[in-house]
Amino acid sequence: MRSHTTFLPARRTLRRAERRLRRRPVLVVATLALGLVATAGFTTAAPASLAEASGQTPDFALASYSTPLVAQISGTDAQNDADSAVTAAAAAMTAASTVTSDITASGLDVGTPDTTVDTTQLSTAVEQLERAQALPQMYSADFEETVTSLTASVSEQTAGLRGKLDAAIALKAQQEAEEKARQEAEAAAAAQAAADAAAKQKKKSSGSSKSSSAAPAPSYAASGTSAGEAQATARSMIAGYGWGDDQFACLVSLWNKESGWRYNAANPSGAYGIPQALPGSKMGAYGSDWRTNPATQIAWGLGYISGRYGTPCGAWGHSQSVGWY
Known part of the structure; x- marks a missing residue:
């Protein structure tokens, strides 16, 4: 057993070391602390009568190989x-x-x-x-x-x-x-352009149809029913379309082929009259006497030619090409 005075230097040394350890890295502190314990002369177990020898309770912990130098902080x-x-x-x-x-x-x-x-x-x-x-x-x-x-x-x-x-x-x-948005705008613009074009075409077609249906109707009775009399009636009517003798010549050739200018010429297909309207009842738009009046038949025929081919020569050319107009 060592005396109390033997431990006083060791206690002071340990306290100074602890203060320094707080300012140094962990590994250095741990190493130094272990060295101080060894220097103080402690072994694997503390003297059992340390308190008795000093007359006081020490305020530091002793180390051993089975007890850690410092307490863990788990749960803190x-x-x-x-x-x-x-x-x-x-x-x-x-x-x-x-x-x-x-x-x-x-x-x-x-x-x-x-x-x-x-x-x-x-x-x-x-x-x-x-x-x-x-x-x-x-x-x-x-x-x-x-x-x-x-x-x-x-x-x-x-x-x-x-x-x-x-x-x-x-x-x-x-x-x-x-x-x-750009694609939708382009699609909308294209759709609008198509709609405008369709409306324009419809208006144009409507105008053509209206012009065709408004072709000059006979305001006079036919002078006769012979071919010559019917041709004379037709010559007087084409002036209203702005056609000249060349167009009249084409008209004569066309209807010579179709009916021989006979107002009652009938075809098994249902075509009837000088212009061979198919069916003949179409000519009723120009007069209820379409079956017997050459003038009514001629008026319808000129309107049809104007709307479909533009001129009698246009109709005649088509007839020569395909056999009908």
């Missing part, structure tokens, strides 16, 4: 803070990986060639913090601060990339909307 606020830091770091690294995957999947240009966030340092710091949690709070706190700082940096970089991706997605959506 420091442990909770460390766990929170690790959880936040894991979330930050997951978000960094996710934004890189999202950018790749989108295929969009986000304005930067580097679309990854380096999380190597943060991952290493997390491992160090997890190992340091077996040490006192004052030692693990440094590792916790490092993890927290690196987590903030990773989160900031991730947020920047996410913002660029969101902007690229919004720009693409705007461009697609503008392109769709």
